[in-house]
Amino acid sequence: xxxxxxxxxxxxxxxxxxxxxxxxxxxxxxxxxxxxxxxxxxxxxxxxxxxxxxxxxxxxxxxxxxxxxxxxxxxxxxxxxxxxxxxxxxxxxxxxxxxxxxxxxxxxxxxxxxxxxxxxxxxxxxxxxxxxxxxxxxxxxxxxxxxxxxxxxxxxxxxxxxxxxxxxxxxxxxxxxxxxxxxxxxxxxxxxxxxxxxxxxxxxxxxxxxxxxxxxxxxxxxxxxxxxxxxxxxxxxxxxxxxxxxxxxxxxxxxxxxxxxxxxxxxxxxxxxxxxxxxxxxxxxxxxxxxxxxxxxxxxxxxxxxxxxxxxxxxxxxxxxxxxxxxxxxxxxxxxxxxxxxxxxxxxxxxxxxxxxxxxxxxxxxxxxxxxxxxxxxxxxxxxxxxxxxxxxxxxxxxxxxxxxxxxxxxxxxxxxxxxxxxxx
Numbered sequence: 001x002x003x004x005x006x007x008x009x010x011x012x013x014x015x016x017x018x019x020x021x022x023x024x025x026x027x028x029x030x031x032x033x034x035x036x037x038x039x040x041x042x043x044x045x046x047x048x049x050x051x052x053x054x055x056x057x058x059x060x061x062x063x064x065x066x067x068x069x070x071x072x073x074x075x076x077x078x079x080x081x082x083x084x085x086x087x088x089x090x091x092x093x094x095x096x097x098x099x100x101x102x103x104x105x106x107x108x109x110x111x112x113x114x115x116x117x118x119x120x121x122x123x124x125x126x127x128x129x130x131x132x133x134x135x136x137x138x139x140x141x142x143x144x145x146x147x148x149x150x151x152x153x154x155x156x157x158x159x160x161x162x163x164x165x166x167x168x169x170x171x172x173x174x175x176x177x178x179x180x181x182x183x184x185x186x187x188x189x190x191x192x193x194x195x196x197x198x199x200x201x202x203x204x205x206x207x208x209x210x211x212x213x214x215x216x217x218x219x220x221x222x223x224x225x226x227x228x229x230x231x232x233x234x235x236x237x238x239x240x241x242x243x244x245x246x247x248x249x250x251x252x253x254x255x256x257x258x259x260x261x262x263x264x265x266x267x268x269x270x271x272x273x274x275x276x277x278x279x280x281x282x283x284x285x286x287x288x289x290x291x292x293x294x295x296x297x298x299x300x301x302x303x304x305x306x307x308x309x310x311x312x313x314x315x316x317x318x319x320x321x322x323x324x325x326x327x328x329x330x331x332x333x334x335x336x337x338x339x340x341x342x343x344x345x346x347x348x349x350x351x352x353x354x355x356x357x358x359x360x361x362x363x364x365x366x367x368x369x370x371x372x373x374x375x376x377x378x379x380x381x382x383x384x385x386x387x388x389x390x391x392x393x394x395x396x397x398x399x400x401x402x403x404x405x406x407x408x409x410x411x412x413x414x415x416x417x418x419x420x421x422x423x424x425x
Contacts, residue, residue, distance in 0.1 A: 003027045004421070005040045009049030009380060013056055013370040014349040015357060024054065026376045029419015034372055045421075047414060049380055055352050056368035057089040057377045057415060059359040060330065062154070062179075062233060062257060062305035065091075065122070067113060068106070069098025074310035076110070078397040079330075080119035082308065084423035085395045086330040087355075087379035087412040090121040092363060095132065096155035102127040102138045104146035111147045119422045123363065128153045128167045128178055134160055140170050149363040152179040154233060155280075157215055159185060165222050172228030175364075179231035182215035182240075183281070192320050194267040194282040202270060204320060207282050209237045216240045220247035220254050229253040231362070234307050236262045236281040238291035245300050255362060257305040258292050260329055260336040269402045275316050276402045279309070280325035296354060297346040303362060304354045306333050310398030328396045331389075332403060335410035338383055380414040387411050 006024040011034070023038040024031060040046050065079035076093075083091050093110055095101035101110065107124050114122025126148035130136045132155070140151060151171050158164040158180055171178050191207025193199040199206045216232055220243055223230040232244065235256045247254045261279065266286055269277035277283060295301040309326025316323050337351050360367035368377035387393060389403045415423035 003041065003044040004047060005038060005044055006047045006049050006054065006380065009052050009054040011054045011370055012348045012352055014352055015056070015367065015369050016371050018370060019349065024370070026416070026419065029375055031370065031372055031374050031376050034370065047380070051384070052380050052382050052413060053348065054370065054378055054380050055348070056356045056370055057379045057417065058087045058333070058355045059090040059363070059367070060088050060306050060308070061092040061303065061359045061363055063091045063093055063308040063330065064096070064310065064326070065093045066097065066310060068109065073312050074397045076113045076122055077117045078395065079308070080114065080117050080122060082328070082330040082396040083120050084415040084417065085412060086332070087334055087381060087415055088120060088330060089368070089377050089415065089417040089422070090123065090360065090365065092123050092125050092149055094152065094154045095125055095127040096153070100127045100132045101125070102130050102132070104142050107143055107146040107148045120417050123147065123149045125150050125152050125154070125179070127151065128158050129163065132156055134158055134163060137163065137167055137170060140176065141174050144174055144176055150177050150179055150231070152181070152233065154179065154181045157181050157183045157185065161218060161222070164219065165226060168222060168226055168228040168230055172226070177229040177231055179233050180215065180219050181233050182212050182219060184211045184214045187211035187214070190321060191282070192278060193270050194284050196267060196285055198267045198270050202273065204270060209239060209284070212237055212281050213239045213243065217243050220244065220252050223247065223254050224250055224252040227253070229255070232256040234259050234262065234281060234305070235292065235301060236284050236288060238288045241291045241295040241300060248300065255302045256300070257303040258296055258301045259305060259307045260333045261327060263289060263292055263296070263340065264336045265402060273320070274402060275318065275320050275323040276327060276400050276404070278320060278323055278325045279327050293340060293345050297350065302354070303359045304333060304337060305359065306330050310396050311400045312398060313400070316400045327401045328394070328398055329401070331395065332401070332408060334381060334412060335408035338410040376416040376419045378416045379412060381410060381412045383410050385409070385411040
C-alpha cells in the first residue's frame, strides 16, 4: 500500500482537539505521523493541501442505492462513486428496494456487493415490517445479526401506532433503533408540494406540514413512554423542531436528521413546474429552513443525512402527480453545509460532528479520527472552489436534482477509505 504525505492542510477533528495547519504522513494505510512540518521521504505521493481543509471522512445514514430491483436508477457501484466524490466513506442503504430488505439474505447481499465494489462501507438498514406493509414485524434479531444497522420502512411511515410501539421495544431490546418516515397519509393524501402560497398559486395538490408534525409528535411520545430510542428521518418543519426540542427536554431518546436540500431549497423551486423539486417530505418555506438551520446549530437536530434518492430521467418527466419524489444529494451536502459555516450558523467543528461523528456513532461504528495509529479515513476539500452541477460532474447514474446548472462552492479533492485514496478530483 502506498505511502502518502499530505502537506500544509488545515486539519479539523474535534475528537482530537485539532483545528490547525498540519502535515500528515500515511504509511501502509495508517496515519504514521501528524506534525507541523514533515520532510517527504523518497518515492512517495505528496499531496499539497495548501488552502484546503482535512476532516475525518463523512457518514450518511440515509441513502437509496436501488439494489436490488431498480438498478436502472442507481447501483452500488455508481452510488459508492457518488459517495466518495462527496467525501463519504460509510453509507446506509434504505430497504425500500424490490424486494424490500426484510430477510437476512438480502442484508448480506447488500453488504457483499458493497465489499465487492470496495470504494466505501455500504451498510443496509432493514425493514421494520414484512414487505414494508406496516402490519407484521420482521425478524429484527436475525436481520441485525446479518448486519442490518437499524430498522425503517422509509418511503412509508409505520402508520399503526401499536406496531410502531412494538417495533421500538423490539429494536431497543436488541441494541438497535427504529427510524421513521413521519407522514400521516390521511393528511398528506395525494399532496405534491408544501401547502402554502406557491402550491395555491400554481394549483398544485397541497401537502400540509401537519402530516409530518403529527407523526413526529406520536413517535416522540412513544419514545418517552417506552424509554426506547427513535430516530426521525428528514425533519423539515419548524413545528417538528419545537416538538423534538420538547421531547428531548422530557428525556425522550429521540434523534433527528435533516437533509441538505431542506436546509437550502424552498418550495419556490416549483415556480417553473419542475418535478425535480418533488421530494418527500416536500420543500418548505423560508421560515422552516431558518428553524432547521438553527436546530442543527444548537444540537436539536443531530445529523445531516442526504436521503440521496436517484430516479430515471423519464420518471421525473412525468406529470407532477405521477412522478416519484426524491432527489440525489451525496455530492452536494458538503458545499451546502459549508455555506452555513460561512454564514456563521456554526463552525467547522460542528460540520464534522453532524456529517461524520454523530452519524457514525448513531449506527454503532467508530467514527473516523485523524490521529496517529488510526487507519486513514479522511476527506480533503477546497472550501473556496466553485463548480457547476451538470451531467459531467454528477457521478450518480441519475441526474434528478433542481441544482442542475447551478454553481456550488466547496469541492472534495481527495477521499481516503481504509487507508487508500478512493477518490481524487
